[in-house]
Amino acid sequence: MDEYICKIATLEEMEKNWNYLIEVHPNNNAWKIYKEEAIKNMKEKNTIVYYGILNGTIMLIKYLMALY
Numbered sequence: 001m002d003e004y005i006c007k008i009a010t011l012e013e014m015e016k017n018w019n020y021l022i023e024v025h026p027n028n029n030a031w032k033i034y035k036e037e038a039i040k041n042m043k044e045k046n047t048i049v050y051y052g053i054l055n056g057t058i059m060l061i062k063y064l065m066a067l068y
Contacts, residue, residue: 009049
């Protein structure tokens with residue numbers, strides 16, 4: 001049976017996921033910029049990042065922007 005988890009991502013999980021995306025896009029420096037912005041926004045509490053994980057693999061990433 002499939003195991004699905006929806007959770008708020010930790011900083012460590014975001015680092016791991018962004019490092020993977022940078023690795024699979026070696027000739028596109030935009031991914032490094034996206035990573036910096038995403039992590040900065042999480043640390044400053046401007047976004048909440050949710051991961052949908054199916055059988056241990058991240059399948060969905062959702063960024064919710066703080067409105068205040």
